[in-house]
Amino acid sequence: MGDARTGGVIVETEAYLGPEDPASHAATQKGRTTRNAAMFGPPGRAYVYRIYGMHWCLNVVTGPSGQAQAVLLRGIEPLEGIDEMISRRGRAGDIASGPGRLCQALGVDGRLYGHDLRRPPLQILPGWRVPDPGVYVSGRVGVRAAADWPFRFCVRGSSGVSRPGA
DNA sequence: ACTCCGATTGTT
């Protein structure tokens, strides 16, 4: 089966701002390009891009049109269609912890560029509140510029977090 | 046209 519904709870995210954020694909020097165009579009859409020539990364555009703000989804804790996700990943461990793994597990690729995340085949649904003590903040992973900006949010103790910290 | 390198992952 390659059509089983898959999904989980988002447990690790990273925020990226617009021109004022040197680590953002929308940084001033770069401006609007073909690749980051979705970032400048309306919120609630998917900004998908390829990294290192082999992995996909999924962002949720968050700022209003023109502001180019987005949130990178770095990890989910698998809930539905686990077998399908394991099949897509080709391994049982680390199913969807990490931006690349998350996309592979959910079957996300460039076809979803600009997709409206309120509707199938990929949607974000209401979850539940996590009390502040259950969340910790850290610097961003894998970036050179502004790596220390406290924009990474993780659910404490979750197995879906890619690089567990405090 | 050419070079550099990345919001990563898996293996050595």
Added chain:
DNA sequence: ACAATCGGAGTA
């Protein structure tokens, strides 16, 4: 510690 792998972005 390092290879895999390639298109985007900058330079010319």
